[in-house]
Amino acid sequence: MIETAFPRQLHPYWPRLQERTRSWLLEKRLMPADKVEEHADGLCYTDLMAGYYIGAPDEVLQAIADYSAWFFVWDDRHDRDIVHRRPIAWRRLRFQLHVALGSPRGHLHHPDPLVAGFADSVVRLYAFLGPKWNARFARHFHAVIEAYDREFRNRTSGVVPTVDAYLELRRLTFAHRIWTDLLEPSAQCELPEAVRKHPAYRRAALLSQEFAAWYNDLCSLPKEIAGDEVHNLGISLIHHQGMTVEEAVTEIRRRVEECVSEFLVAEKEVLRFADTLADGTVPGRELSLAVKAIVANMRNWFSAVYWFHHESGRYMVDSWDDRSTPPYVNNEAAGEK
Structure with missing residues (x-):
């Protein structure tokens, strides 16, 4: 379904992107050198971003890709802090990230590489558009940090959220709003609120992100069952609705396929809306083209996410020595400092 309706694309900068993000991970000490050498390319983090933000200037794509790699490393730290019962380490990191988001330049040399790497990413991302976009990004990411804290508390106390609460x-x-926000610097256009809040635009954006989150849950279900996880749509369906694993997989697949078919409808609606923005003025034409470019990248998100989950070593749990411990994480040291 995805391979037919959503042809795969890669930004032409991708080979350099992969090389430079690998170097950035080493420079910022976000992964040990042996882990970078063995796993960085196979994790396909840069492939995911290079398949999504087509048309972005090289420096914008590089900043997004480095930030995305940081996000995965942060997600792994969060996971290890939960597995190894390190609430003090997590609370400290949570607080430091909130502070760094407000004053990233003051945290570029923070002793925790995860905080310093985050600050570096944010400084670079803040350089592309205006203060209103920066404030929106910060607001959205503050909410992501707090959501990670709620997940930390659920997992450490063994609470499986209901399906509605989980969604x-x-x-x-999954940072739906963050990845959508980053479509704007990729198109070199800060969208006015009237565009961002237009029902057609919001619907298309949400469907592309929902597809990604639920497809991620589908592909990571074996890994997360092995790791005694409680945060997965499949696990919520099994726990609260009495489904078998097979029934839960079928239900997630149904939701994923529904996202695809509904996006194809929403895409047409938002493209019609984009046509109305071309009002005969130069700014109107530029805004119309920017919205069309952004919608094209919402479409690209489907193929980028699909191929990422089938190619990244992050989901090849059957090849791991320990199905509950990813081989690419620094399992012993993460979060201890």
């Missing part, structure tokens, strides 16, 4: 939280832990 609401998942939109934050």
Whole structure:
């Protein structure tokens, strides 16, 4: 379904992107050198971003890709802090990230590489558009940090959220709004609020992100069952609706396929809306083209997410020595400092 309706694309900068993000991970000490050498390329973090933000200037794509790699490393730290019962380490990191988001330049040399790497990413991302976009990004990411804290508390206390509660939280832990926000610097255009809040635009954006989150849950279900996880749509369906694993997989697949078919409808609606923005003025034409470019990248998100989950070593749990411990994480040291 995805391979037919959503042809795969890669930004032409991708080979350099992969090389430079690998170097950035080493420079910022976000992964040990042996982990970078063995796993960085196979994790396909840069492939995911290079398949999404087509048309972005090289420096914008590089900043997004580095930030995305940081996000995955942060997600792994969060996971290890939960597995190894390190609430003090997590609370400290949570607080430091909130502070760094407000004053990133003051945290470029923070002793925790995860905080310093985050600050570096934010400084670079803040350089592309205006203060209103920066404030929106910060507001959205503050919410992501707090959602990660709710997940931390759920997992350490063994609470499986209901399906509705999980879906609401998942939109934050997957950072739906962040990846959508980053479409704007990729198109070199800060969208006015009237465009961002237009029902057609919001619908298309949400469907592309929902597809990604639920497809992620589908592909990571074996890994997360092995790791005694409680945060997965499949696990919520099994726990609260009495489904078998097979029934839960079928239900997630149904939701994923529904996202695809509904996006194809929403895409047409938002493109019609984009046509109305071309009002005969130069700014109107530029805004119309920017919205069309952004919608094209919402479409690209489907193929980028699909191929990422089938190619990244992050989901090849059957090849791991320990199905509950990813081989690419620094399992012993993460979060201890």
